[in-house]
Amino acid sequence: MRRIVLVGSPNVGKSVIFNRLTGRYAVVSNYPGTTVEVSRGEALFGDLLAEVVDTPGTYSLLPSSEEEAVTRRLLWHEDVDLVLHVVDTKNLEHSLSLTFALMEAGFQLILVLNMFDEAERLGLTVDVHRLEQRLGIPCVATVGPSGWGVPKLKQVVRETLSQLRGSANLARGRRPAAVPAGVGGWLSILRKSSSCFKSLAGQSPENTLSR
């Protein structure tokens, strides 16, 4: 069975998205040797059944807390087929450094632009299609509590899983061509991505939430 891991900063909506994907059938347990809780469940993506793992909040792949260390160990020591990087859309630009770190580590990645409603309320919106083109990975806008965007997320997960070849360990360590090496490359992408993030104060919710 494929394994999908939700990763992101604390309080961005990972657990709400996890519950939306897995329903009620989740098992919560302490990560071995720690007091940090990790939830695991199963979810159907089309006809594909996959394990979904909800991780403790992490800001970077360089752990500075027990929670971050657990997330890192989980990413490195389990066979991870796909990472869903869940971000608070309001803080998209700050979150992208973890996105790039995950890409450079070779993870197959989907960027989940959660809290799209709150960003919209602040007059911010994201050109999701343009961001996808800039980053070279699928990006899906969601609103966890209402489930808006979750069917689309499931569809994109299904498509990504069906395109995976070989084992997770083979997929890991393969550097996607879209990611420039080194910090300079990250910064140039960050600057370019900023143009994907624009203020649309005054636009109607229908306009700003449509892709």
Ligand SMILES: Nc1nc2c(ncn2[C@@H]2O[C@H](COP(=O)(O)OP(=O)(O)O)[C@@H](O)[C@H]2O)c(=O)[nH]1
């Ligand atoms: N407005 C809004 N609130 C959200 C959204 N997703 C999650 N929340 C809320 O944000 C808080 C943190 O969510 P949680 O899933 O626990 O975040 P986690 O720490 O990343 O697992 C909860 O109160 C959620 O109800 C969203 O898309 N929009």
Ligand SMILES: [Mg+2]
């Ligand atoms: Mg959580």
